[in-house]
Amino acid sequence: xxxxxxxxxxxxxxxxxxxxxxxxxxxxxxxxxxxxxxxxxxxxxxxxxxxxxxxxxxxxxxxxxxxxxxxxxxxxxxxxxxxxxxxxxxxxxxxxxxxxxxxxxxxxxxxxxxxxxxxxxxxxxxxxxxxxxxxxxxxxxxxxx
Numbered sequence: 001x002x003x004x005x006x007x008x009x010x011x012x013x014x015x016x017x018x019x020x021x022x023x024x025x026x027x028x029x030x031x032x033x034x035x036x037x038x039x040x041x042x043x044x045x046x047x048x049x050x051x052x053x054x055x056x057x058x059x060x061x062x063x064x065x066x067x068x069x070x071x072x073x074x075x076x077x078x079x080x081x082x083x084x085x086x087x088x089x090x091x092x093x094x095x096x097x098x099x100x101x102x103x104x105x106x107x108x109x110x111x112x113x114x115x116x117x118x119x120x121x122x123x124x125x126x127x128x129x130x131x132x133x134x135x136x137x138x139x140x141x142x143x144x145x
Contacts, residue, residue: 010092015060015067020051023067026079033082036109040133061096068093075104090116100145108137117141 015023024047031037041049054060058069058076065084069077075097080090094102104122106113122141130137 010063010089012061012063012093012096015055015062015069017051017055019055019060019062019067020047023055023062023077023079024050026066026081027077029081030079036136037107038134038136059097061093063089063093065089066093068097070097070102073099073101073103075102078104085112091120094120102143104141105132105138106141107134108139114139117143 024043027050028043028046031039054069054077058071060067060069063084066080066089067077068075075094078090078093102122103125104117106117108114108127120143122143124139125142126140128138128140132138
């Protein structure tokens with residue numbers, strides 16, 4: 001069994017490719033519930049991407065209701081199910097993959113994510129006009145160690 005960690009009253013563990021359907025469901029549900037977010041990949045393609053690329057090759061933690069993936073200091077994914085938001089899970093997941101400074105991209109339109117990161121002392125270091133596959137303006141944030 002994978003090593004379990006307890007943080008902020010949340011049990012989490014490293015993600016494995018077997019977690020792909022669960023992680024992708026959280027992301028797919030967020031995409032479908034977010035009017036400004038275009039669907040670029042099918043739900044099945046998202047599962048395959050997480051199974052084949054994210055979970056085996058990035059530092060990941062999964063917990064009931066959410067997951068995080070990081071590539072060194074860059075947080076590449078942090079998604080929570082609606083019922084898991086506002087209870088400290090996002091902070092616990094970020095802290096579980098933190099080893100020095102952290103960076104994260106978020107869409108300019110994602111006000112809840114921007115507020116979440118600001119509350120954790122992330123500061124804006126760059127912006128784009130949509131230099132991503134969604135063609136949406138985004139912001140690079142950084143948190144010092």
